[in-house]
Amino acid sequence: MLKLYHTYKRKLVPFKPIEKGKVRMYTCGPTVYDYVTIGNLRGDMFYDILRRTLEYLGFEVTQVMNITDVGHLTLTDLQKEAMKDRDIEITDTDDGLDRMEKAAKREGVSVWDVAQKYIDATFGKNYTKVKQYELDGDFGKMNFEKAEFIPRATEMIDEQIELIKRLEAKGYTYKTKQAVYFDISKFPKYEELVGQSFDEMRKGERADVSDKDRKHPADFRLWQLDQPEHEMQWDSPWGKGFPGWHIECSAMSAKLLEIPFDIHTGGEDHIKVHHPSEMAQTESAYDKPMANYWLHNAFLTVEGKRIGKSLGNAYLLSDIIKKGFDPLDLRYFFLQAHYRTKQSFSWENFKKARIGLGKIIDKVKEYSKSGKGEILEDYKKKFVESIEDDLNTPKALAVFWDLIHSDEDKGNKLATILDFDKVLGLRLDTIKSVKISEAKKEEIEKLIQEREKARKEKSWDKADEIRERLEREFNVEVEDKDGGTSWRVK
Numbered sequence: 039m040l041k042l043y044h045t046y047k048r049k050l051v052p053f054k055p056i057e058k059g060k061v062r063m064y065t066c067g068p069t070v071y072d073y074v075t076i077g078n079l080r081g082d083m084f085y086d087i088l089r090r091t092l093e094y095l096g097f098e099v100t101q102v103m104n105i106t107d108v109g110h111l112t113l114t115d116l117q118k119e120a121m122k123d124r125d126i127e128i129t130d131t132d133d134g135l136d137r138m139e140k141a142a143k144r145e146g147v148s149v150w151d152v153a154q155k156y157i158d159a160t161f162g163k164n165y166t167k168v169k170q171y172e173l174d175g176d177f178g179k180m181n182f183e184k185a186e187f188i189p190r191a192t193e194m195i196d197e198q199i200e201l202i203k204r205l206e207a208k209g210y211t212y213k214t215k216q217a218v219y220f221d222i223s224k225f226p227k228y229e230e231l232v233g234q235s236f237d238e239m240r241k242g243e244r245a246d247v248s249d250k251d252r253k254h255p256a257d258f259r260l261w262q263l264d265q266p267e268h269e270m271q272w273d274s275p276w277g278k279g280f281p282g283w284h285i286e287c288s289a290m291s292a293k294l295l296e297i298p299f300d301i302h303t304g305g306e307d308h309i310k311v312h313h314p315s316e317m318a319q320t321e322s323a324y325d326k327p328m329a330n331y332w333l334h335n336a337f338l339t340v341e342g343k344r345i346g347k348s349l350g351n352a353y354l355l356s357d358i359i360k361k362g363f364d365p366l367d368l369r370y371f372f373l374q375a376h377y378r379t380k381q382s383f384s385w386e387n388f389k390k391a392r393i394g395l396g397k398i399i400d401k402v403k404e405y406s407k408s409g410k411g412e413i414l415e416d417y418k419k420k421f422v423e424s425i426e427d428d429l430n431t432p433k434a435l436a437v438f439w440d441l442i443h444s445d446e447d448k449g450n451k452l453a454t455i456l457d458f459d460k461v462l463g464l465r466l467d468t469i470k471s472v473k474i475s476e477a478k479k480e481e482i483e484k485l486i487q488e489r490e491k492a493r494k495e496k497s498w499d500k501a502d503e504i505r506e507r508l509e510r511e512f513n514v515e516v517e518d519k520d521g522g523t524s525w526r527v528k
C-alpha cells in the first residue's frame with residue numbers, strides 16, 4: 039500500500055485515489071525568468087519519481103504543471119518572515135517589478151522573449167509537440183517524464199479573470215487602487231495551514247508596505263492594477279492589469295483536472311504562502327477541498343549553504359555537463375536522498391555518485407551479454423515496499439545494490455534492474471549497444487580533441503575526467519602514443 043507524507047496533516051497517510059486506478063495531480067512549475075538551477079531540478083526530480091512510482095504501481099496519471107510567465111511578484115513581508123530561517127534564497131526586492139520584467143531589463147529584450155528563451159532551455163524547443171521531453175532541454179536531459187498538460191499562465195488569463203469574478207460574486211474580495219485582493223479573514227482555515235493566527239501575522243507586518251489600503255498582511259493580490267510600466271497587461275472588469283501569482287494554479291487545476299483532484303506537489307517554500315493561498319481561492323470558489331494530498335520536497339543546498347546567485351553556487355545543469363558529468367549522474371545523486379530530507383551537493387559527493395552510477399552501468403553491460411531473464415519477484419517485492427514507503431529512493435537503491443551483489447543469474451538480474459529503472463529513470467535500457475553512429479563518432483572525436491588540449495595545457499584532472507567520460511558514456515578506450523591519441527570501442 040502506497041503511503042505518502044501529507045504536509046498539512048503532518049503524517050504519513052495511505053494513498054487512495056478519487057477514481058479507482060487513476061491519479062490526477064498538479065505540480066507548481068517554474069517561473070521562466072532564468073535557467074533552472076540544480077536546486078530547482080531536485081524539486082522536479084521529486085514530481086518525476088512520484089509520477090513514475092504511481093505509474094509503476096499501475097495508476098494512470100494525469101498531471102498538470104504550470105509555467106509561470108507573468109505575475110510572480112516580489113515577496114511580501116509575510117513571505118519573507120515565513121522564510122527567514124530557511125535555506126531558501128530571497129532574491130526579490132521591493133522595487134515593484136516582477137521576476138519576468140526584471141529579467142527582461144537585465145537581458146534587454148521583451149518579457150515574451152525571456153519566457154520563450156527559458157521555456158526552451160527548460161522544457162525543450164518542441165515540448166508542446168512531443169510525447170516525451172527531448173534532449174535539447176534540461177528536463178529531457180534529466181529524463182523527466184512529461185506532464186500531460188503544461189499550460190502557460192498567459193494562455194489562461196480568461197480563466198483567471200473568471201475565477202476572480204466568481205470569488206468577487208461570493209464576497210471574498212475587495213479592491214484598492216493597486217489591486218483586487220483576496221480577503222483572508224473570510225478563509226479562517228488559513229491560520230491553521232500557516233500555523234499562525236491572523237493577529238500574529240499582523241505583528242509581522244512591516245511599516246513600509248506599498249499598499250496602505252490592504253486590510254491584512256496576508257491578503258494577497260488576485261489582480262494587479264495601476265502598474266502602467268508593466269509590459270504584460272490585459273483588460274479586466276477591474277481595469278487593465280495582470281494576474282497575481284497564486285491565481286493561475288487555482289484556475290488551471292480547476293479547468294484541467296476538476297476539483298478536488300488527488301495530489302498537489304511543490305517545493306517546501308510553498309508550504310506557508312503559495313499553497314494556502316491556492317487553497318483559499320479554490321475552496322472559497324468551489325466549496326470543495328482543492329486536493330486530497332499535499333506533498334512537498336525539501337531543498338537542495340550546496341555544501342550545506344542555501345543556493346543563491348549572489349553566492350556563486352547556483353549551479354546549472356550546463357555547469358555540471360561542462361565539468362564532464364552526465365545529467366543522469368545528477369539523477370542518481372538525487373535518488374540517494376529521500377525527497378523530504380535536505381540534501382547537500384558538493385563536487386566531492388557528486389563525484390562519488392558518478393562512480394556509483396558508473397559501476398551500475400558496467401554491471402548492466404556485463405549482464406547484457408547473458409540476455410534478459412525473468413524478474414526476481416522477492417527483490418521486486420522489497421523494491422516496491424521501499425518506494426511505497428513515501429517514495430523512499432535511498433531504500434530502493436539499497437535493494438538495487440543488494441541485487442547486484444547477489445549470486446542471482448545475470449539475465450534475471452538484468453530483467454529485474456531494468457524493471458526497477460522504470461522508477462529510477464537512469465536510462466539503463468539504452469546502455470547495451472556498442473555500435474557507434476556517425477553522430478556519436480563526431481562527439482567522441484570532439485572529446486578526444488578536448489582531452490588533447492587539456493593534456494597540452496597540463497590540466498591532468500580535466501584530461502582524466504574526459505577519459506572517464508569516454509569510457510562511461512561511449513565505452514571508448516583511449517591510448518596515448520607519441521604521435522597522438524588513438525581510441526577504440528572496448
Ligand code: AMP
Pocket residue numbers: 066067068069076077078079080081304305306307308336337338339345
Ligand atoms: P523559483 O525559481 O525560486 O521560483 O523556484 C522554482 C521551483 O523550484 C519552486 O517550486 C521551488 O520550490 C523549487 N526550488 C527552488 N530552489 C530549490 C532548491 N534549492 N531545492 C529544491 N527545490 C528548489
Ligand code: ZN
Pocket residue numbers: 065066067287312316
Ligand atoms: Zn502553484
